[in-house]
Amino acid sequence: MAGKYKEYKSLNFAQIGSEILDFWKKEKIFEKSVTNREGAPSFTFYEGPPSANGTPGIHHVIGRTVKDIFCRFKTLQGYQVKRKGGWDTHGLPVELQVEKQLGITKDDIGKKISIEEYNQKCRETVMMYKDQWDDLTEKMGYWVDLQHPYITYSKEYIESLWWLLKQLYNKKLLYKGYSIQPFSPAAGTGLSSHELNLPGCYKDVKDTSIVAQFNIKKDHKSDFLFKKANADVFILAWTTTPWTLPSNTALVVGEKINYVQVNTFNPYTFKPVSVVLAKDLLGKYFSEKNKGLKLSEYKSGDKAIPYEIVQEFSGKQLIGIKYNQLMPYVQPLYDAEKAFQVVAGDFVTTEDGTGVVHSSPTFGADDFRVAKQHGIPPLTVRDDAGNEIPTVDRKGKFIREVGAKLKEGVAKFGIKTHKLLDVDDFYVKNYTNEDETHHDYKNTDVIISIILKEENKAFKVEKYEHTYPHCWRTDKPVLYYPLDSWFIKTTALKDKMAELNKTINWKPESTGTGRFGNWLENLVDWNLSRSRYWGTPLPIWKTKEGQEEICIGSMDELTNEVQKSIQAGIMKAALPPEFDLHRPYVDDVILVSPSGQPMYREPDLIDVWFDSGAMPYAQWHYPFENKEVFEKNYPADFIAEGVDQTRGWFFTLHAIAVMINECSDEIKAVNLSNGNPGIAFKNVISNGLVLDKNGNKMSKRLGNVVNPFETLSKYGPDLVRWYMMENAPPWDNLKFDYDGIVEVQRRFFGTLQNTYSFFALYANIDGFEKDEMNNVPASNLSLLDRWITSKLQSLIVEVTKAYDEYEPTRAARAIQDFVNDHLSNWYVRLNRKRFWKGEFSVDKKAAYETLYESLMVTAQLMSAIAPFYAEWLYKNLTDNIRQKAIANKTPLRHESVHLTDLVKAESSRIDMELELSMDYAQRICSLVHSIRKNSKIKVRTPLQKILLPVLDKSFADRIKTVEDIILAEVNVKTIQYIDDTSGVLVKKVKPNFPKLGKQYGPKMKEVSAVISSLNKEEIQVLEKQGALSKSGFDLVLEDVLISSEDIPGWAVASEGGLTVALDIRVTDELKKEGIARDFVNRVQNLRKEQGLEVLDKISIEVEKDGEAVTAALTEFSDYISTETQALTLELKDSIADATEVDMDEFVLKVRISVMK
């Protein structure tokens, strides 16, 4: 014998984890799983790079389990799955961590610390927790190439990024524009969102707020407003920043908000006006107590102003309406015909103001975005150099054109100010430290409101307290201000992106169509610029005046340009070979323009999301190296990350892929040959969050954070992985509960382990050894063997389908149901005797082989989710025949389950009829058990018969094939099939609602009443002739569902259309047999108590006790002897040292002894 199957007293899943891990490492199984498939079709997976400057958490375990599952399964299916690890190394989090470590701020960079030192520190810090990450990756069994990862800060990676950017640049998809960002005029610098979140930045301040009147132009769209108006019609819009009113170019309403038109009077000029505002905000401006006042009776100057609501309508009706510019000081530079109209925006609320938002595209991010979407121009002018600038300069002061108009207004309306204000004195906030305590001091907002009041353009002016951000350096108010930025023109390919998105298989679908799809529809250009230090530099050089520029797309190109620069006498020396592309070195490179001017690099870095989104190309240093590898692995078949990556990595991958397909002929050719319409990934799973067991977010503050390392080492990786996949689909949030892991262990792994132990125990006793070359022919398999084999084949089909459809939960549950319900609780339980009884026959061999195959295939199917235990199981099943398998080149020659080829389902071995029959058998047994239970008759007492109502012949035929199994399982002698001829069966009918509903609809109640009223004869007619007319309804057989009535006088149970009756009369004969079986049970218990081996033979002595017992033991003595391995069974008058055994109804004295 080559070797026994290993038997285990107890099982430690964590220990299995570490043992298998050692095996994998020692034998390089992961490496082999990739190299083994050389030449096979490739399945491409892209690893989204984590950042190693934070520690990994439990949520990384679920994300990486999802990734790992499909890579492993595809390998099992025969694909080659290369998976390169990667690290995200740039960006703000790294910078912040360094600043925290060094105790510095951004301001100190270039002063206390050089950019060079700072970036060096970033480079060191970024891999701070790499060891922990690698450790987690390994321990949880996530197979990814950690030896050759891509690193986003590497020179090669950056070169690929530059190449990509240059492709975009060449097609004019990379351009310089502006975006609205927080800006501090006092400090003269932009602020990051992080800086705005510093404590104390948001302060409560009192500002002048204005509800301004925007005068509507009459046209076909606005006509409905003029029909009800008594005067000019105005839309009311509220602002807390009156200084933005001169640059207003649009009004924004909510499409779903309800608005009203009100005829009333202006409270400052007392002129009649007709105003439009949100219905919900009416009460803010019109007092209920003035409701009764008549408009006709109003006299100028009256404090109580009458009003009349003349109509109500939705915001939708206001869209497209034009109005006269409120403060016509400066005209738009372009698209003037689009300016000054009403548009819809999703950010409009009815919490404050008027339900209408005044929009100034140059000074508000929302405003800017909405204006872009609707093609509304900003209000800008050209400066002396010809650049487009907003109406407020970088010092926070109105430009002269506006200043001049304001100065006129001050003079015209005689506004008193603390000093003479000239055209250059109108600062929008007090940035010049004017004396605010001066009694005539008026800030610009106040001056604007006075002018508007005088001009009948202000409906209400009041001080308003709100929180407003301030610059942490200067303590002065921040402005939202247009700042230069480089953009990728994603809007140019917006439709293409949306269209191609439809070719991507999203799990769950809603993330793709909803979250991602909607996001694409509302796409704005991608702001690429970051004013930082540690990141990929923008490869664009410009002359001082900005007339000439160049975008560099490779190291060669840069070297070349530097050479030119040296020749022009600008640069002194060529770049060293190890030249670092980061700041500050790259900033020292000064190139020369065609006209001989020096060109300086644009100081921006690019958004780190571009780094990660470019990984399909940059991970291979494409197109400078590895072209073939890239071509073979583009696009990805599969990616997976958290749902929070939807607008992050998922977007940048998609956006870059779609754009580069348009920009690069090379990529286009690759896509063409790969049949790729231009996407970066075909299938994507976006997994949910991991919450604590109560559904709360994990946080350090709440102290409910689950440590992944502790969890893995306590339960072992497989239990954790299985639990995460089996419990709920990964895209649902997971309520992480240790109890769930314990349950998985007991319910699934425990059962599977028991099944293996059972196999090993008896296989070793019988000396069974798997022989791949010599299997029992199918014709020698028992019914149950064929059944579980069929189930197993069906399982392969089902699990393969689930994995192919990226449904890991369905796969896990199917495997689990197979093992628990079918393999363990039915096949093994019903077959136990076959394994321990008798000689090593063909039938016994068939049983071993069937169970063996079930376990082996289970190991394969589960190996993607629980790779360690599956490996362990596989090795226990196959290690002893490895050498033979290698010699014979049979499937089990592989040392690891992860190197095997998945067994293919054979349809010839699937027997759906049998599966169906067995399903009936299981259900009938359950019903009989339930009757026994209710009648208090234990299973050891045999019963005479089961009555089974038969409604159609095929049902009876099915049951007959599994009759023996049912009878043995529930200890009953026969099944009697009863049909119409028996006279016992009473049929009843029920309406077949789905069918009838379509036909009768509203008459449903009548029909079902008629059907319920059918008597026995009528049912018979319907059944025989297939049709019946009653009460005006023509019924056919398909209109009803026939089932069996309870059988009078019998113990009956029914469930799901299946009815079973049981003869519960216990005859003397049955009673005796029951006693014999009880006796066997007691003897077995004694054997066990006395610690006998399974193979020990015994002799039994029993003290005589009444007729019934004597008769039972005599009559069934052969049976008893066989069951208990007794050589003799003697009835004696008295026995010394006898054990008293309780037989429920009486006590027997028994002695057993071992026979040598």
Place this chain on the structure above:
RNA sequence: GGGCUUGUAGCUCAGGUGGUUAGAGCGCUACACUGAUAAUGUAGAGGUCCGUGGUUCGAGUCCACGCAGGCCCA
């Protein structure tokens, strides 16, 4: 505020296209079984299917409006 999403037994989850007794596992209780025994079977208790309206002969399922949680974005 917007987009997406979740809400079914004490807990974790199933419940194509609407069809009349809403299921499983765990947990709990009781009984049984016993050559897998730290396993197994059966039964019992446990539900306003988040709420309110609507469509329909019929709604856990479809629609509308809410409520509560989550994510992303403002």
